[in-house]
Amino acid sequence: MSEPLQERIAQAAAELEAARAAVERAQTDLSQASATVRSKDRVVEATVEAQGGLTGLKFLDNKHQNMTGPQLAASVMEAVQQGRAQMAHRVMDTFAPFTQPGPEGSVRRGLDLDWNRIFGSALSGGGQPGSGRAGRDRLRDEIHEDDEGDGNGGNRT
Template sequence: MTEPIEQRIAKAMAELESVQAAVAQAEERLAGASATVRSRDRAVEVTVGAAGELTGLKFLDNKYRSMNASQLAQSVMEAVGRGRAQMAQEVMDTFGPLTAPSTELPELRGIDIDWDRIFGSALGGEPGGGRTRNRLRDEIHEDGDDPHDRGRGRA
């Protein structure tokens, strides 16, 4: 026996309210989130906010004095890239459960998030770095009919 449309609508509305509350809670949790990362050479420490913005920069132990401009720039860029990747991962982990389909109503697919559009190069972690989270999914979806569907819309 099929469920009356009124009950299905009520379930859908309850599910929507639940998702809205979960999104608000995730946004609140991330509002003050940051990651502090040191460069591999330990010359630079950066702090990156949830949106990938640089919020702090420290030059450690006067190591910068023995570095040329290009080395120092490379250390800063590497640390910022790693910090952005760490924050991108935290945001993806926070919002990831909201991308799952509803267990009650299969018609509700979950929210669709284009992680690449949001984070861009931050998903690689460093300049020239590759994505790690959905590499297999990307490989599976690359052969699809739609050239724009590369498996990156959902985490």
């Protein structure tokens, strides 16, 4: 009877080692991953890394020179949010196999991950209809309030 128990322990150890190696490969792949996304108006290009950090920002063809500050800010935010959403989905796809139970007879149960808690607003800002609209309006409101509040047209000296 100790033979089957030792076999199961060996199988579990082998599965654990395989899962550890697979997670390490996934982490290595994602550490080098990024998404580059353009705003809908094609004014801004943002590059975002797997953890959601902004690693690059380009203003394309000097189109931004004809925009107001709030318009440019909205384009930047849109591109960054789309990039974050794209990378969040890539991370989810990469780690999806670890959320599933192993095959019949496996000891692997699968992880229960709350992706919304991990990525927050990045999941809802990925170019879905109406996504990011409230954020853009809020940003415009905040910029507008700054312009009115200091009696200096928003310019600080």
